[in-house]
Amino acid sequence: MGLKGISLTAMCLAVMISFLLMTAQGAVASTVAPAGHSNHPKKSNELSVLVARGGTPVPGVTAMPKIKYLCSMPPGENPGGVYPIKKYFAFVEEWNDGQLWNCENGYGDYNGYAPYPSTGYYGLAGVNVSGELDLILISYYGVGWYLIGDHLPGTGFTLPSSFCASEPAGYCNPDGLVVESNLSFTYVDAVNQQMVTCTAYAASCSVDAASSAFAGYQPVNIAQSGSTLAVSDNSCAGVVWEGSTSSMTVVASIGDALQGITFHHKQLYVADDGTCTNTIAHIIDLTTGRSLRTPLTAPDEIIGLDWELQFSAFDANVVYSE
Secondary structure, eight states, X not given: OOHHHHHHHHHHHHHHHHXXXXXXXXXXXXXSOOTTOTTSOOOOGGGXXXXXXXXXXXXXXXXXXXXXXXXXXXXXXXXXXXXXXXXXXXXXXXXXXXXXXXXXXXXXXXXXXXSSOOSOEEEEEEEEETTEEEEEEEETTSEEEEEETTXXXXXXXXXXXXXXXXXXXXXXXXXXXXXXTTSOEEEEETTXXXXXXXXXGGSOEEEOGGGGGGTTSOEEEEEEETTEEEEEEOSTTOEEEEEOSSOEEEEEEOSSXXXXXXXXXXXXXXXXXXXXXXXXXXXXXXXXXXXXXXXXXXXXXXXXXXXXXXXXXXXXXXXXXX
16 A cells, blocks of 8 residues: 555544544533532432332433522522422522522522521412512411512511410421412411411411311421312321312322422422432322432432422422423
8 A cells, every 4th residue: 555545544544533532522521510500419320210109219211300400508508498480480498597589590699588587497388469479488486477579578477376375286387388369378287287277467377177187197288279289298108188278188198208299280299308218309290100300319308399390409408490
């Protein structure tokens, strides 16, 4: 072979090697998290498992989940309830002191400060009144606040002391809640195993008849679609109920600790913490029995889950969206 043939052969070989190197580099680059997402928990193929009803992982699924990172909380603060402003933009309740955050595009900033700061701000709900969004936040110590429209500061309230003293535990423990257009609200109480309805600003409260369904369980969060209420159970039985303030019926038994619950396109979704079965925390579509994928690596408390399927991971300290 002449020198020209050797030269052409060498050139072809060099081009082929270059192409192979570029392909390999592209494959590596495709697995690297985008810049600015350094606050994500570490990802692995294990995170993308689909989970069947009951929290049992289905092995062999290796595609990475397509999850949107919304924001993370600063050190020492944790996300509680989540309420959608729109897709990929949410209000987030700060569990440690009841502050309200705007959470979007990887960043979180304060929207409002709780008039009554308290640990355990768990419940967050909203209602649109005459084109204006009114929010309510509540702590399991029985203090809370309303944000009417975007008119800061908010207005604080405390559950009636006489009512709380009469509770089986001797105190109130409000967890998840829903709110009506007249600003009355209904909450569930995992300690007292009850559903309770209060008039606006908690002027008065009373135990609902539906509470009889919760004996022996831990009703912890609540969602609403029209006149239908749905409640999740934080005990390892993992029961889900549907009904009204008058009566509740069991519609699912997951067998793991549940928290966040929501209706999305009229289908009911619930967050399985994985804490009783030591599985990865995930969100279950109760209509199909299949799970959405999450970027979590371990059990975690998913307190907030809104109808846009935006959710908070308490231990990971991050808010995501499907």
